[in-house]
Amino acid sequence: MSNSSGLYILLVSVHGLIRGKNLELGRDADTGGQIKYVLELAEALAANPQVERVDLVTRLVNDPKVSSDYAQPVEVLCDKAQIIRLNCGPRRYLRKEVLWPHLDNFADELLKHLRQVGKLPHIIHSHYADAGYVGCRVAGWLGVPLVHTGHSLGRVKHQRLLEQGTKPETIENNFHISTRVEAEETTLASAALVIASTHQEVTQQYGIYDHYQPQRMVVIPPGVALERFYPIPENWQEPPIYDELKRFLTDPQKPIVMALSRPEMRKNVNTLVKAYGQDSQLRHLANLVLVLGNRDDITTMESGPRQVLTEIFQLIDRYDLYGCVAYPKHHKADDVPELYRLLVKTQGVFINPALTEPFGLTLIEATACGAPIIATSDGGPRDILAACNNGMLIDPLNIQQIQDALRTALTDSEKWQHWSTNGLNSVRKNFSWDSHVKHYLEQVQQLPQRRVQSLLSPLPQAPASRLPDWNVPEQNRLLTADRFLVCEIDNTLLGDQEALQRLIERLRTEGDTIGVGIATGRNLDSSLQMLEEWRFPMPDLLIVSAGSEIYYGPQVVTDTNWQRHIGYRWQVDEVRQAMQELPGVMLQPPEVQSKFKVSYFIDEEKSMSFKEIMRHLRRRRLHVKGIYSHNMYLDLLPIRASKGDAIRYCALKWGLPIKRFLVAGASGNDESMLAGNTLAVVVGNYSKEIEKLRSYPQVYFSQGQYAWGILEALDRYDFFGNLYATEPEMIAV
Template identity: 30%
Template sequence: MSNPAISSQIKEFQEYLASRHPESYSLLHRCIGLDKPFLLRSELRDILQISQEESDNGILVQSPLARIITSTEEAAVQAPWLYLAVRPSVARWEYLRIHVDTMSVEVIPVAEYLMFKERLVQGHDDPDQYRLEIDLGPFPRHSSRPGEAQSIGRGVEILNRQLSDDLLADLGEDLGNEDAHLLEFLRIHQYRGQPLLLNGEIKSITALRNILKNAETFLAKQRQDDTWDAFKVSGPLRTLGFEPGWGRTVQQMRQTMGLLTDLLARPDPMILARFLDRVPMVFSVAIVSPHGYFGQANVLGRPDTGGQVVYILDQVRALELEMRRSIHEQGLSIEPRIIVVTRLIPQSEGTTCAQRMEAIAGTHNAHILRVPFRNRAGEVLPHWISRFDVWPYLESYALEAEKELLAELGGRPDLIIGNYSDGNLVASLISRSLDITQCNIAHALEKTKYLFSDLYWEKDDAHHHFACQFTADLIAMNSADFIITSTYQEIAGTDDSIGQYESHMAFTLPGLYRVVNGIDVFDPKFNVVSPGTDANIYFPYSKRNRRLTDLHGAIDELIHGNASRPDVRGKLLDRTKPLLFSMARLDRIKNITGLVQWYGNCPKLREKANLLIVAGHVALEESGDDEESEQIRKMHELFDHFGLDTQVRWLGVHLEKTVTGELYRVVADSRGAFVQPALFEAFGLTVIEAMASGLPTFATRYGGPLEIIEDGVSGFHIDPNHGIQTAERMAGFFTNCYGNDTYWDKMSENALKRAQAHYTWANHAERLMMLSKAYGFRKYVAANLERAETQRYLEMFYTLQFRRLVESVPS
């Protein structure tokens, strides 16, 4: 393996160290002197800051060393060696090693850097000289891979350019290749045996061009609002070789046929995108989300059950509307089907999770299909299990779910969408079996949520089984035809932070395998498609005629009622104060206990606002989840330590969406605010729900909220690692609002405008359908050699590695 290309910045750094500046020697030895095996970016910057303050000549701050340290994501340390993972720009990496005594520096391959980290974790060199290395680099999926960071997450634009180039090549120099893939794609298009677009009589591109010309001549003479159902329209068109699907009206048929005519004359990315958007391709969708309690009532707030459930149900409603609209405009009388495949849980604890089929409210023909987990003996697992323990059940689950889907739909779905690690793996298995287009949605990749979870995977394997999960993630993300994310930074981070997918480019599980090229974030499979909010539930507090006033008594009881209930702690003494509201699962990452601690430590914030928390359970005995139980204990300790029972109201309740929507608005009535304090948040559905309700919002700067909120304009970013400053900023907000109504009004209005302009489910569904058609078209017409090679590699990885890991997980 050859060394990476040495950038000019690295060369400059090498020359600088060779000159042996005293400041450099001091700084690098300070890194060694901390006696820590790994240093994070923040620690390295602190070291640089100290060194700069100690240096009087100002040389260090402008030096190549300072520039390298500033762009280093992590350092691995074992005297006298210092290994650096340098990230000079988004998704660009260089690996260096420095001998701090001789001040020599060299560029090293990523594998060598990973092996050094393994040595630090294990305390010795790996005895296996042939440790498995995962390298997907030799399998390029796209010839037109972009190289600019600004192209990341805009995959379909690059894909359409590639497809138009491929189409041009396929048609031949004279655009007359009679065996072009496009013709075959149009000829075989059908729905459950019903031909669409073209019948089998059209044998060549020349014939296709001729019938398009004849069709235009014929349709130009018809009433433009006539439909295909009129025999005077459909009869002659069928004689020419056409089938339904070109459009509902004559005018729409002419537009679609015109786009195809233009495409055959001059393949162009924009024309191709517009044409594919009109092609009837997606009539049924399967959405896979196995873990947690997936239902429509009494599930939110239960372990592993939160934003993902809300996301999928809202997505389904919007997707069905878009599919019905699209199919209608294509001139077809086909009822779309959407099935959400989740887990059947016999001991469902007052939910509908023991019910095999459940219609989804607000839809015409969308359902939840529940399939059980079975143990190795084939027996149904009766109780809930953590999302970290699902791995032994997924293969048999996928096989059973596939059979159930085929039976319910009467055939293969046209698109399968996986959710989270388990759903994405199941979607990969079903997609491979049925040869259907696969879309992945991660929601959150656990590797970035738990620090060093890859390096120390063995220490926590009994609880989290990260080796299984990270292996499943690698397989699924490389199997998918396309991946949608809520934000850009989910893919590639920012200038100062790594993206969730980017973190899978290179990592190691010491003693198991190392990944030298796990995923390419420049791959055109990545697309940013932000979700939205249900506008029927989350609407502005100022819309008085729409307010659910019948719920106000119950909501007042929630906020100010009796504190003797087992699912409540705290009774607010001063009802005149505005409410600072937060709602999330009660786990470490959501950081609700961190928020309570900030509040308890800040007298000014306690003076200005009451804190309202909706999270988890209040009674420890009600929780069946270890992580939640730990957080419950910590919450009670904080209440006791800070004496919060008259200023904080903690509700351990599961609220229906309609109640939640009105609760946001009641908090806005109090001139309050919403806070999302997570250590990391992949997107932040509650953030846009609060903003869509008109609540000024504070949210973590780590993850999606960094893109959702314009800091100081439509809300406020907070750093959960600096709780004192965060509490002071929130206190400052309420101080500014006192005696200045216009300040609160302005922040509320700006939050509303931001949510309404950028985060709607209608836009999400329209874009998702467009992507499914573009990537479905590529799946058919593009050469499949590269895909097949990748798939066989992943199958081997699944069979030889994932299955072996799963055997060690209790079931």
């Protein structure tokens, strides 16, 4: 990879089969135009001198049913771009609709990758709703601007399916549409920039979303690879794919009407076949070529493509179109530009009859080869035809319009030539990747002024408007820190203003490689309020509610994987009911309760002992962890949750040895993080229940109180230097 100075751009496209060569476009519903878009975008960005590195991150697939190419962790595309494949659920190839439960793990794997890179990307650019879900989390955790491209939208698809008569429950079962729409809403709320392909996409498609914010949206049409899609050269010869077409055609010399798409209901190819089959003049004028992905045995295909192809074959039979319709079973990516040139050679026309088309990459590819185009009036083709003036728009459900448009293109040679010339002259100006990247980078340069507060962890008690008043770092240090200081808030970090200010100054002047976190029994709102009151800089890591919640700054994004992990066998209602049976316990106020923490006041004169309370809960078969502090506070958590467990989870997640965490506390609430292999300090004003840790060799009891004790420990452990007592053989999680 190049070491030149410039932008580091991270592209995320989770689903489908992505590789640098021989794209299997049309193999299935997930391996279509988006795959081609992100691959060509990565290569085009890498070719720009302002860009240092491009990582295209996707899912690793290790499945004997697909090529072993998709199981390679790294594939170099060019000097500055590569495909990075990360684990995401099962190794086998899965359609995108069933990937949702695995996306949190994919986000964690992406963090590990960035940790290995050792630097923050300047932007994260997500593609489609699933990558938006991942991108929101990772960008929010790191404080990196998120750019998003939707490609197609769930609300629009839902509307179309309902209009076609599909039952709502069928839509939900097959497409998990509510999950997808929720991810899209969150992405729109969090993204600093949304890149759309057309103005119709911005106004009519994104416009139906609750978080529609057009001021953050920009139209940058996709580019076309002009080095592959170009007019017929002087030395051009008939391509091998032509021999495949000749097998179907009685008179292969006739002009070609060609449609190229996946076999998907939305592509509306069946209506095209009806229009052609019902018009004897069209059948006389031209052959129809249908390039509909790749297939071996139609009976083994998924139900959607199988249904589409079956209907098309039935229509071919009904209208007796044998000899004038070609529908090859296989084609390669390198065949596509040759098919367009063959179409031009025969004075044919390219048609996209889709019910809706977000953009239409095939239209600009055909245009770049000199082909006139006829396309649906719904979506991106409007912008393409407006820019290139090289064809006609049609109502995709109006058979008569389709027939008339095709007849015009095939019989008016002067208009055909006019359209062909217009397209060739306009496509390079409006739809080249060089032009796309130029506008793309212009927008990226403005992103530092367009940062937004993530809505992934809504804070009703802590208004987002409060956050900008703090000393918030531009980016999180979770990727670059090689050690971490994690402190309890009460009676540890806070309590002495002079000591706190001295600590802040030392971290600013000496702590370039140090991440800072808090681990507290307080809830998130209370923690943020206390930090603000004491003017402590926004931490990189927030472990709150006694270790039952983890957030990452500066945008305070929740770690959903941690919640899923600790939710194991957590029965909060049963815990509350069991505690009602005991004397001397009283629930603390509602504002200190949370989904994974139930907190009580304990009256030691009336209640049974802490050990007896925990035995009572165990007898009820409740998997609960209890934390007792200051002889009066009891927190009940899931069995997997505690401050110590949360710190170790973060250490594993971020790839940082636990020996590089210096933790500071003062009470029994802190015991789980002080004990173990962390570097630990108990500040001088500690509670007596933690005295038992004095015999632990790795726990330092300081003389200084509050932050003075933390400062004392920084020197004790040489925390800004070589980390005393962390010899190489001991640095392991």
